[in-house]
Amino acid sequence: MNDEYTPRxxxxxxxxxxxxGADLAGxxxxxxxxxxxxxxxxxxxxxxxxFVLKAFLKGIDGVMMMGCHPGECHYQKxxxxxxxxFILLQKILEAFDLEPERLGIWWVSASxxxxxAKVTTEFAKEIEKIGPSPVANEIFL
Amino acid sequence: MRGSxxxxxxxxxxxILNFIKEAFDKKCIxxxxxxxxxxxxxxxxxxxxxxxxxxxxxxxxxxxxxVQGAKAISSLTRQGSVKKKxxxxxxxxxxxxxxxxxxLKQTTLNNLIFMSYDCxxxxxxxxxxxxxxxxDQTFLAAQQKWDSKDMRPVCKICTEFSAPASDLHIGQLGxxxxxxxxIPNSSVGKEFLNAFGLNSDVPLDEWExxxxxxxxxxxxxxxxxxxxxxTKVEGPENLLETxxxxxxxxxxxxxxxxxxxxxxxxxxDAFKFPPDNFISxxxxxxxxxxxxxxxxxxxxxxxxxIHSCVSCGTCEDACPMDIPIAQIFNLVADKTQQVLDYKPxxxxxxxxxxxxxxxxxxxxxxxxxxxTYIKVEETNV
Ligand code: SF4
Ligand code: SF4
Ligand code: SF4
Ligand code: FES
Numbered sequence: 388m389n390d391e392y393t394p395r396x397x398x399x400x401x402x403x404x405x406x407x408g409a410d411l412a413g414x415x416x417x418x419x420x421x422x423x424x425x426x427x428x429x430x431x432x433x434x435x436x437x438f439v440l441k442a443f444l445k446g447i448d449g450v451m452m453m454g455c456h457p458g459e460c461h462y463q464k465x466x467x468x469x470x471x472x473f474i475l476l477q478k479i480l481e482a483f484d485l486e487p488e489r490l491g492i493w494w495v496s497a498s499x500x501x502x503x504a505k506v507t508t509e510f511a512k513e514i515e516k517i518g519p520s521p522v523a524n525e526i527f528l
Numbered sequence: 529m530r531g532s533x534x535x536x537x538x539x540x541x542x543x544i545l546n547f548i549k550e551a552f553d554k555k556c557i558x559x560x561x562x563x564x565x566x567x568x569x570x571x572x573x574x575x576x577x578x579x580x581x582x583x584x585x586x587x588x589x590x591x592x593x594x595v596q597g598a599k600a601i602s603s604l605t606r607q608g609s610v611k612k613k614x615x616x617x618x619x620x621x622x623x624x625x626x627x628x629x630x631x632l633k634q635t636t637l638n639n640l641i642f643m644s645y646d647c648x649x650x651x652x653x654x655x656x657x658x659x660x661x662x663x664d665q666t667f668l669a670a671q672q673k674w675d676s677k678d679m680r681p682v683c684k685i686c687t688e689f690s691a692p693a694s695d696l697h698i699g700q701l702g703x704x705x706x707x708x709x710x711i712p713n714s715s716v717g718k719e720f721l722n723a724f725g726l727n728s729d730v731p732l733d734e735w736e737x738x739x740x741x742x743x744x745x746x747x748x749x750x751x752x753x754x755x756x757x758x759t760k761v762e763g764p765e766n767l768l769e770t771x772x773x774x775x776x777x778x779x780x781x782x783x784x785x786x787x788x789x790x791x792x793x794x795x796x797d798a799f800k801f802p803p804d805n806f807i808s809x810x811x812x813x814x815x816x817x818x819x820x821x822x823x824x825x826x827x828x829x830x831x832x833x834i835h836s837c838v839s840c841g842t843c844e845d846a847c848p849m850d851i852p853i854a855q856i857f858n859l860v861a862d863k864t865q866q867v868l869d870y871k872p873x874x875x876x877x878x879x880x881x882x883x884x885x886x887x888x889x890x891x892x893x894x895x896x897x898x899x900t901y902i903k904v905e906e907t908n909v
Contacts (some may be wrong), residue, residue: 436831437793437824444824446812457887467885472831474893475864479830482860484762488897513818513896521764526815527772528823 394448394514396423398507399438400495401431401465404455407497416502420511423451430454431492432465436476441492446523449489449514451507456494466494486515498504529736531711532726533687540708544588544617544698547724551578551615556723557641561600561616563590567791570660574600588617589645591667592656596842598785602635607636617643619650621840624873625785627693628836631880634788641716645698646690646739649676649683653845673894674701674742676749682841682854685750690739692873696720702738709735710771754862757855767823770856773849774822780843780853781829784874786836793832794825826853830860835881836872837861 400406406427412419428434431454439450452473454466462522473492480487491510495503536543551557562571563588574597577583591862597618601856604610618626623642629635648671655678656663666678676684683689691697695717699709712718712728721728761767778795781787793799799821810816844854865871867890868881 397641437828440824440827444827445809464885467887468882470890470894471868471882471885474867474890475835476831477893477897478864478867479827479834479860482863483762483764483767485764485767491896492894494894510896524813525764525768526813527768527817528820 392515392519394422394511395446396420396451396514396521397442397447397448397460398423398425398451398453398513399428399431399434400425401433401460402405402427402429403461404459404497405431405453405493405495405503408495408499408503411497412500412503415500417500419504419507421505422448422511422514430460430462430465431461431469432462434472438474439476443485443489443520444522444528446520448517448520449510450491451510452490452492453495454492456496459496482522486517486521489514489520529732530729531709531735532721532724532728533734534705534708534726534731535712536706536708538719539713540700541588543588543708545583548588548615548617549580549583549802551720552722554723556613556720557615558612558722559614561588561597561604561614561618570657576604589671590650591664592631592650592653593619593622593842593845594653596625596783596785596840598625598629598635599783601637602629602785602788604800605635605640605884606731609636610640615637615641615642615643617645619647619840620644620689620694620757621647621686621838621873622785623692623694624688624838625836625840627873627876628786628880629788630876632786632788632836639859640803641696641720642694643696644692644694644697646700648685649679649686649689651678659665666783669690669731676721680844681753682839682844682858685746685753685855685858686839687743687746687750688838688871688873689742689746693876699735699739701735701742702732702736703721711735734824737781743813754859757852760852761859763855771822771851774826774851776819776822776825777810777848778825779846779848781825783842783846784833785840785842786833786838787829794821826856830857834861834864835868835870861902 400409431452434452442450444465452469454469460466475491477487493506548560559576560579561574561576564575566573571594580615623644630637651663651667670678691713695714697711697713699711703709709732710721712721716887718728760770781792839858839861841854847853870881
């Protein structure tokens with residue numbers, strides 16, 4: 388077992404805004420947390436709550452959902468749906484005291500590279516503070 | 529609210545069966561759907577009855593729910609609407625589930641007339657099977673006294689036990705000895721009462737007051753029960769302890785009225801993985817459970833349908849491992865339905881909360897959880 392804890396965070400980023408924003412952050416050489424692994428989805432509305440649950444049960448320490456700002460989704464309403472699904476997930480986690488603070492949703496546009504760097508860094512710090520996921524070593528899942 | 533008064537002849541069951549027979553004679557309906565005891569005597573099945581002589585000995589108020597009524601309705605309408613007027617008598621939770629299935633486009637309700645009643649609850653299916661005769665007596669007594677002590681745990685905490693969005697509702701609470709109320713809930717229900725020449729303008733203040741009273745009582749029961757349950761499911765350790773006896777038979781999903789998928793994702797090929805996948809996981813943890821889908825199945829199922837869960841308890845009745853699965857779902861359903869301001873089966877016009885949205889809503893949840901939480905707590909005070 389490795390004593391040193393490096394959190395593992397998964398980010399589901401919509402292709403049109405947040406992913407482009409992340410790309411811009413890279414091109415602009417902004418510092419983003421190395422613990423974040425990005426999974427690109429076409430729209431935040433494509434994030435099936437199961438993706439998030441699977442990540443958590445695999446022992447991922449934090450999950451970020453990201454999409455275009457409300458009103459700017461390239462498929463009109465994907466992010467509105469995503470927001471409701473996110474809350475559903477948050478309430479499920481909350482009901483079982485499964486550390487809902489490990490999940491969050493953010494709106495990041497294609498030009499908001501600074502916002503992207505800021506929220507990912509803050510979230511990574513937060514997750515580091517919370518510590519490793521308690522389910523990571525559970526066998527009887 | 530206003531409705532009609534109907535005198536009870538001999539007993540409630542007979543009164544309702546006679547009412548249905550008359551509805552046949554008056555051509556209000558051409559068939560009826562209701563439970564009847566199966567020949568072996570130890571359970572009940574929904575029947576679609578065309579021949580009214582078969583109504584003899586039927587059980588409009590059965591002591592158990594072996595098959596959820598919404599499943600009966602959706603099996604009837606899978607290939608399209610019914611063309612003849614059919615009356616269906618079901619528990620409120622069954623009607624609420626039917627409405628959810630309608631919203632999920634899994635059933636059509638044309639020509640179906642729903643009759644509900646103030647529901648005292650039902651007995652746990654496995655308890656009932658152990659001694660049907662004795663349990664019939666237990667149920668009868670509980671039904672008369674509105675005593676939920678022997679009823680299923682979800683019935684003890686059910687607050688939606690009265691008039692759902694049905695057409696006609698039988699009010700038993702707050703009535704004088706020997707009478708029931710017939711309460712029209714729709715234009716179809718009104719027509720029905722008109723056909724019977726019943727005055728549907730009797731004020732129902734006493735019924736309303738009694739329903740409210742029982743609701744409060746159930747609300748309190750619920751608070752207590754949920755607090756107790758929380759100690760068993762809060763935190764990964766407790767949750768796993770409660771769920772890990774699950775044998776992943778998926779009975780709970782198969783009998784659930786709102787888990788309608790023809791093929792459940794968790795039974796599908798999309799949920800099967802190559803052996804290397806398991807081996808690498810077991811390498812990381814030292815070991816993994818096989819099959820390894822206990823928790824993801826339950827949490828995943830919740831994430832699919834919890835907003836439509838009507839807390840009918842059918843899943844718990846079907847669980848061979850005595851897992852309080854319906855109570856667990858009820859706990860989560862309460863939370864999610866509250867935040868989305870949705871009650872399953874409340875109103876047929878109300879869209880499912882996952883397909884609708886407001887542009888400006890729920891923004892307080894877009895902040896990191898720690899901040900949201902503090903804010904929400906404060907507004908609650
Ligand atoms: S668990 Fe999900 S996929 Fe399976 S039947 Fe229920 S809603 Fe459908
Ligand atoms: S999850 Fe259980 S209690 Fe909820 S609707 Fe399905 S069968 Fe009924
Ligand atoms: S019915 Fe019970 S044992 Fe079977 S999958 Fe559901 S919770 Fe598990
Ligand atoms: S395309 Fe970005 S949220 Fe829908």
